[in-house]
Amino acid sequence: MSASPSSSAQAAREVLAARLGDLRKDAELTGHELALRCGWSPAKSSRIERAKTPASDADIRAWCKACGAEDQTADLIAANRQADQMYVHWKKLHRHGMRRAQEEIVPLYERTRHFRVYCSNVVPGMLQTEAYATALLSTIATFQGTPDDSATAAASRIERSRVLHEGNHRFALLMEETVLRYRIGDAATMAGQLGYLLAVMALPNVSLGVIPFTAQRRVWPLEAFYLFDDRQASVELLTAAVNVSAPSEIAVYAKAFSELSKIAVHGSDARALITEAIDSLG
CATH class of the missing domain: 1.10.260.40 (lambda repressor-like DNA-binding domains)
Incomplete structure (x- = not known):
């Protein structure tokens, strides 16, 4: 390890x-x-x-x-x-609510050309619907004991996600199949979120892969991480966000992303897994 x-x-x-x-x-x-x-x-x-x-x-x-x-x-x-x-505690970052934290990283999103994102627990923030983001951020605020401004923070998160549609950005995103099954919000929220994943997969600048339950692991499930070009890796822990800028460490995360990509499914196979998750909602 x-x-x-x-x-x-x-x-x-x-x-x-x-x-x-x-x-x-x-x-x-x-x-x-x-x-x-x-x-x-x-x-x-x-x-x-x-x-x-x-x-x-x-x-x-x-x-x-x-x-x-x-x-x-x-x-x-x-x-x-x-x-x-490098190591910023969530409670410190969210001490005045979460909306400001969403807005503060907009410049980083705007200047990044190539995003590589891996999530093992929740849908990546830039792909979240407003309802899903609100449910998730409200849960986080309650757990952390920080101000619950989840509705406005979710709106800011959606605004931040405009980079999907504006500018010259490319997105390679991976998520574990478990992400499709974890219930964040009610069934309607999850159905809307999973449906949005199907829609966003059609964007020409987006590659979305799902790592199936049945995949033979080349890399064990990791903590969620975001790679912003080759300049920064942001890693999400339970208590803190870790911002890595050392080239040698960024290279390790890039290697992990590459290895995880090899066991992910894309295209019709990924859509099938998402559709199965929608059907399981009843």
Whole structure:
């Protein structure tokens, strides 16, 4: 099994910690001497330098000042914030409701030319109907204990999905057959959602594949992930969104998508699975 996606953020923090350690050594300070200059315990210096405790902006300012390296402060704070953005807790992202989170990623959607999306749990956001999105987002808000603005957030999600029909975008989407069977909302909501999948498959810029229950697995079911060109991978965990930008990690997700594509069915075979799911609603 691979390491948790949150390891990307931890790796970035370890790089930052190493840079702080180098500043201390260049200043010829011991950890104890640094702590005295910063006004905190030696244990804190050690935890920061070993990447056991994330450094705050204030910590970095104090560290750089103690080492006579104030000119490094801005770059190190920027690196620290970038590490934090890799791993964003949903409750923090949704603390004012979910509509804003939908709107904030519109620029990313607009500049992406090639989307590769894999979902093992729900219909990909860009293919959701408004009723399905409302039911799903309301459930998420209740579970997270965050403000329930699911109706307006769903409307924003649908507006964001205009990239399917506007601009020069290509979409390759994969979902497990289980996604077709999980009941999000009532039977009418699911029927409308599955019917919409059949309609969107006809778009010339959309490739939609379904991985059947019976497929011989080349890759085990994974967490949902979105690839935006070759620049970013966004991974959805229960508690957080992980944004990966390291080329080596993006390549791993691209490889996983390629392998999953090989066991998916497309075209008439995919339509048959969707139709069967509709028929099962009764």
